[in-house]
Amino acid sequence: MARYSVDPVCKSKIEEEKAAHSSEHKGKKVYFCSPKCKETFEKNPLQYMAENLRTGA
Numbered sequence: 001m002a003r004y005s006v007d008p009v010c011k012s013k014i015e016e017e018k019a020a021h022s023s024e025h026k027g028k029k030v031y032f033c034s035p036k037c038k039e040t041f042e043k044n045p046l047q048y049m050a051e052n053l054r055t056g057a
């Protein structure tokens with residue numbers, strides 16, 4: 001069964017196996033729909049990780 005993750009930048013659902021763009025933040029793997037989202041995340045990872053905590057994701 002496919003595992004899904006949420007792109008923290010645009011909230012797209014990403015199929016982890018097919019994700020072309022991923023990054024690691026504090027040991028947690030983060031997936032992105034595009035290099036643009038990855039770039040945005042890496043400029044300010046804390047903002048997006050904090051948002052994830054708030055939504056409980």
Ligand SMILES: [Zn+2]
Nearest residue numbers: 007010033037
């Ligand atoms: Zn995205």
